[in-house]
Amino acid sequence: MPNELEDPRTYFAAERTFLAWIRTGLGLMGVGFALARFGLFLREFQVKQPTGPHSTGLSVYSGVGLVALGVIVNVSAVVGHIRTVGELRSGAWTPGISRNAVILALVLALFGVSVGIYLLLLR
Numbered sequence: 001m002p003n004e005l006e007d008p009r010t011y012f013a014a015e016r017t018f019l020a021w022i023r024t025g026l027g028l029m030g031v032g033f034a035l036a037r038f039g040l041f042l043r044e045f046q047v048k049q050p051t052g053p054h055s056t057g058l059s060v061y062s063g064v065g066l067v068a069l070g071v072i073v074n075v076s077a078v079v080g081h082i083r084t085v086g087e088l089r090s091g092a093w094t095p096g097i098s099r100n101a102v103i104l105a106l107v108l109a110l111f112g113v114s115v116g117i118y119l120l121l122l123r
Contacts, residue, residue, distance in 0.1 A: 014084050021077030021100070028070030036063025058118065062111075069107065076100050 039059030087093035
């Protein structure tokens with residue numbers, strides 16, 4: 001019976017993890033794009049309706065920031081996948097906490113808190 005690191009299912013698990021990170025990055029980019037486009041829509045609406053919203057720059061910057069974060073997540077996923085497969089091949093892989101997942105969760109939590117505060121200040 002092959003050891004755990006020689007089992008092809010281990011590589012398939014690494015591939016599934018890699019694909020999940022790619023989906024996460026694409027999702028961030030999609031939400032960022034929609035948010036930025038919504039800001040542009042509000043800006044056009046403001047031109048036609050002078051009593052409309054006073055500022056739309058935040059949604060454009062937030063959207064661009066989320067797109068950039070999605071790109072960073074995808075590049076990090078590629079680097080992490082290559083590193084993980086190399087460790088699996090050499091037998092040096094050890095289980096541990098995913099630093100990328102923790103960092104992403106903290107960045108998104110900070111983004112959520114910031115947006116929440118901004119929305120409360122708009123009242």
